[in-house]
Each structure stands twice: as C-alpha cells, then as structure tokens.
Amino acid sequence: TEVESQHPAAEEGPQLPGRQPCWISGGKIDPSPASRYITMLVHAHIPGPVDAWRDFPMPVRDLLFDMFTRRFAFTRPEDLPRARAVWEITAQTNLRKSMWEVRDKAMKTTGNRDPMAWVDYGPVWLWRDYWESLCERWARAPTFHELFDRTHKRKGTDDYVTESARTIAETYDRTMAERYAEGTPQPDLDADAWVEAAGVPRKGRVYGFGDSLDTHRVLSSYASSIAPPAHASSSSAPPVNGVEDIRGNIREELRAELQMQRVELQTQQVELETQRVELQMQFSDMVQQFISIMQGVRPTQPAA
Structure with missing residues (x-):
C-alpha cells in the first residue's frame, strides 16, 4: 500500500534476526505494535503502587528499554541518538493513559467518584495490593511530606x-x-x-x-x-x-x-523532555547533513 511504501526499509540500518523494525515518526515510535509492546512491558513490571513513570527506578527503566530493543530494532541510523528519549516519553504517556483509563472505567462501573469504592475493580495487569494502595492514596490528599519529597528528590x-x-x-x-x-x-x-x-x-x-x-x-x-x-490579662x-x-x-x-x-514541576518535566527530544532531533539532522557533505552526497529529501 501507499502507507507501507513510506515505511523505512530494513536496509537503512542494522537489524538482528527475530527483531521487528521500528522508527520514530512525529516524535513517537511507530508502528503501533511497538508502542503497544512498550505498554505491555510497563504493565508487567510496575515496581509497586505507583501511577507515574517518574516513580519507576532507573534500573527498572534500563531493563525495560533493554527488553524492548531485544524485540524491536530502530532501523534508521538518524533515530538512534534520540531513541531512548522518545522511548521514555512513550512509556510515560502510555502509562498515564492507562492509569486514566482504569480510573475512569472503575468510576463508571461503580457510579462512584470515591476511589475507595474502586478497590474491587482494578485492572488485570496490576497486583491487587498495588491497586488497593493506589485507591487509598487517591482517596486522600497527599501529605505535605509526600509533596516535599516529590519536588525535592531526584x-x-x-x-x-x-x-x-x-x-x-x-x-x-x-x-x-x-x-x-x-x-x-x-x-x-x-x-x-x-x-x-x-x-x-x-x-x-x-x-x-x-x-x-x-x-x-x-x-x-x-x-x-x-x-x-507576658501578662495573662493582657489584651495583646x-x-x-x-x-x-x-x-x-x-x-x-x-x-x-x-x-x-506539583503542577508546575510536572509541566516543567514535560517541557524539558520535549526540549531534549527536539535538541536530539536537531543534532541528528546536523549529523546527517555533515555526513552527507563529507561524502559529497546531498541529504535525502523526503518523498512528496
């Protein structure tokens, strides 16, 4: 099909036997099975009662990225410098979407906005005790100490x-x-x-x-x-x-x-991730242009 003809060819980059091709398009990872596999990995390795990607320890993130690259290979060389950054954003976005969906489904199923009414309606991919802990946390306002830690820890x-x-x-x-x-x-x-x-x-x-x-x-x-x-009877x-x-x-x-x-911190994190991806994309483009100039070949223009 016309869409398939625009997919990167396997010859554009290294690909090991048994690995499926993937690429970065518009700041996200394609094809859709690659993004779904990221979601599946995140669901299967949630380290505790956490509902945000930032709460995943770095060793867990490294492990999941390694597992992803054993199944999928970025076939375009220009994607490699920004592959990890875009993968991180994809994992963050997919987890946020998953958590929103399970909360929305539990609320609609129970007809109740109180998270404590959702404890029996958790997703199949999350341990029940993790779900119960999350419901308890959602049901109360975060403590000041929790928010302080959230904004003052790496x-x-x-x-x-x-x-x-x-x-x-x-x-x-x-x-x-x-x-x-x-x-x-x-x-x-x-x-x-x-x-x-x-x-x-x-x-x-x-x-x-x-x-x-x-x-x-x-x-x-x-x-x-x-x-x-100073004086018990003092009016002051x-x-x-x-x-x-x-x-x-x-x-x-x-x-x-x-x-x-908390809202400002989350906004800043998203902005920083976006800026980092944009910088990596610019750097990748500059490298490609430099290589083309050194080889005496003009950069390949995208198909109309």
Missing part, C-alpha cells in the same frame, strides 16, 4: 536534590516523632515543627515553599506557640481561637502552594 531515586533538603526532612521527621506518640494521629503539616526544621526564613521564604507563601503568618503561628504571654495576647485560625490559614496556604508546585 527522579527515579530516593536521594534528595540537596543536603539541605535531606537535613530538613530528617529533622522534621524526628520532631514529629517526638511530638506525637506512636499510634497518635499526626496532622498533615505541623507548621511549628516545619519552621523549627527549616530555620528562619530568608528573603521572605520558608524553605520548601515558593515565594507566594505568606511567611509572616508562619512566623506568627510559630511565635504564638512557643512564647508565653492572641486568643486561642485566633491562633488556631492563623494555623488553619497557614495549612491552607501551604496546601495550595504545594499543589501549585
């Missing part, structure tokens, strides 16, 4: 991006363990404990949260909780309800700020 690892981030997280954990006995419910965020761990804000910022956070309220809450009133002493209102406002501001940071 992708695919358990390492913090800086020593300061690691120290603050560990100090906060110790402070919370000291303040709340084992088995005692803990708040999503203890603003006082966070200020103690993060230290005095610099340039109007509390470490771990953006510029939009009203640092004055955090300090007010912190000071109110540790400073004894903040009423208990007022302090609690301030703390409530702090929690709401931090929750909104962290949600914004």
Whole structure:
C-alpha cells in the first residue's frame, strides 16, 4: 500500500534476526505494535503502587528499554541518538493513559467518584495490593511530606536534590516523632515543627515553599506557640481561637502552594523532555547533513 511504501526499509540500518523494525515518526515510535509492546512491558513490571513513570527506578527503566530493543530494532541510523528519549516519553504517556483509563472505567462501573469504592475493580495487569494502595492514596490528599519529597528528590531515586533538603526532612521527621506518640494521629503539616526544621526564613521564604507563601503568618503561628504571654490579662495576647485560625490559614496556604508546585514541576518535566527530544532531533539532522557533505552526497529529501 501507499502507507507501507513510506515505511523505512530494513536496509537503512542494522537489524538482528527475530527483531521487528521500528522508527520514530512525529516524535513517537511507530508502528503501533511497538508502542503497544512498550505498554505491555510497563504493565508487567510496575515496581509497586505507583501511577507515574517518574516513580519507576532507573534500573527498572534500563531493563525495560533493554527488553524492548531485544524485540524491536530502530532501523534508521538518524533515530538512534534520540531513541531512548522518545522511548521514555512513550512509556510515560502510555502509562498515564492507562492509569486514566482504569480510573475512569472503575468510576463508571461503580457510579462512584470515591476511589475507595474502586478497590474491587482494578485492572488485570496490576497486583491487587498495588491497586488497593493506589485507591487509598487517591482517596486522600497527599501529605505535605509526600509533596516535599516529590519536588525535592531526584527522579527515579530516593536521594534528595540537596543536603539541605535531606537535613530538613530528617529533622522534621524526628520532631514529629517526638511530638506525637506512636499510634497518635499526626496532622498533615505541623507548621511549628516545619519552621523549627527549616530555620528562619530568608528573603521572605520558608524553605520548601515558593515565594507566594505568606511567611509572616508562619512566623506568627510559630511565635504564638512557643512564647508565653507576658501578662495573662493582657489584651495583646492572641486568643486561642485566633491562633488556631492563623494555623488553619497557614495549612491552607501551604496546601495550595504545594499543589501549585506539583503542577508546575510536572509541566516543567514535560517541557524539558520535549526540549531534549527536539535538541536530539536537531543534532541528528546536523549529523546527517555533515555526513552527507563529507561524502559529497546531498541529504535525502523526503518523498512528496
């Protein structure tokens, strides 16, 4: 057919016996069986109750890419420099689509938007205990510590991006363990404990949260909780309800700020991946043109 005639020929690049040809077209991997095989590999090797590609450890990603290249071969030499980057984006996109589909199906089947009603309607490709854990996580808002880790750890690892981030997280954990006995419910965020761990804000910022956070309220809450009133009858002493209102406002501001940071981080990751693929595509084109010039051959023009 006309479409098949535009497919890359096997002679354009190396191909081992038993491997099927694949190529990059418009920033994605073709033909469709190659993309479906990526999805199958991701489904079969989900490392735990995770719903995003960024949570796959790098060794698992390396393994899956190796398994893919044992089945499929990129037959065009110009695709090789960007093959891994496009493969990563394909895996990320396919997993996101899969997770959206299973959540949407469970919601429509149960007629309920509460993820806890979905526990008996998980996909066949995901372990039940993983699905149950995901339902529990979707049913509640993420904790501040979870969002902090998500925005301050290197992708695919358990390492913090800086020593300061690691120290603050560990100090906060110790402070919370000291303040709340084992088995005692803990708040999503203890603003006082966070200020103690993060230290005095610099340039109007509390470490771990953006510029939009009203640092004055955090300090007010912190000071109110540790400073004894000079005179019990003084009208300047903040009423208990007022302090609690301030703390409530702090929690709401931090929750909104962290949600914004999470969205911005995800957007930046997509943009960076896209830029990386575009740069690799430009580099690949430059290499092809250079090789053609060195060989005295004009670059091959795409068929009309």
